[in-house]
Amino acid sequence: MLGLAVALALYALSGSIVFFHTPSEIAEGLVAPGGRVRIGGLVKEGSVTRSGDHIVFAITDTAKDVQVSYDGVVPDLFREGQGVVAEGVLRADHLLAADNVLAKHDERYMPREAVEALKRQGLWRGEGAPVSR
Numbered sequence: 451m452l453g454l455a456v457a458l459a460l461y462a463l464s465g466s467i468v469f470f471h472t473p474s475e476i477a478e479g480l481v482a483p484g485g486r487v488r489i490g491g492l493v494k495e496g497s498v499t500r501s502g503d504h505i506v507f508a509i510t511d512t513a514k515d516v517q518v519s520y521d522g523v524v525p526d527l528f529r530e531g532q533g534v535v536a537e538g539v540l541r542a543d544h545l546l547a548a549d550n551v552l553a554k555h556d557e558r559y560m561p562r563e564a565v566e567a568l569k570r571q572g573l574w575r576g577e578g579a580p581v582s583r
Contacts, residue, residue, distance in 0.1 A: 470535075472567050476544055477514035483542040489516050490535040490554075491567065498530055509534060509546075511567050520548040527553035533568070 470488045471481050481487055489509050497508035497515070503522055508515040518536045528534065533554035538547045 472511045473509055473514040473516040474511050474567075476516050476540065481540060483540050483544070485540060486538065487540050487546070488535055488537045489518070489546055490533070491516075493528065493530050493532055493534050495530045509536060516544060516546055518546045518548050518551075520551050522549075522551070524551050525553040529553075 470490060473489060473491055475481055476487075476489065491509040491511040494508035494510040494515055497506075497510075499506050505520050505524060506517065507520075508517050510516075518538075520536065520538075528551065535552045535554060536546055536548040537550040537552075539549075540546055
């Protein structure tokens with residue numbers, strides 16, 4: 451009986467789990483298009499274009515980039531060179547059609563995987579924001 455309850459709980463949660471990925475993982479084909487994902491990294495310098503409430507930008511881990519398309523108001527902390535996490539559906543052309551964008555200013559609010567990727571690439575300043583190059 452307990453096994454059935456655990457199985458049902460895991461099945462119910464499986465539909466709501468959204469995994470975090472880096473732009474390099476997307477570029478390497480490690481993530482299948484069509485599913486919901488979270489992608490984290492830095493807003494690439496020079497990549498932001500706006501048209502009304504529509505914004506297109508690239509998230510980079512400095513090795514690879516992922517284009518993001520988002521309709522809505524981005525957070526006040528959103529800017530080029532800063533940490534960001536976008537959540538949405540990954541299209542077949544590897545563009546993320548985001549429905550949620552979170553701007554991050556330090557490690558306390560950024561997923562561990564994003565912080566580790568930025569540290570490996572020398573883009574993390576410790577307690578402060580990621581370093582832009």
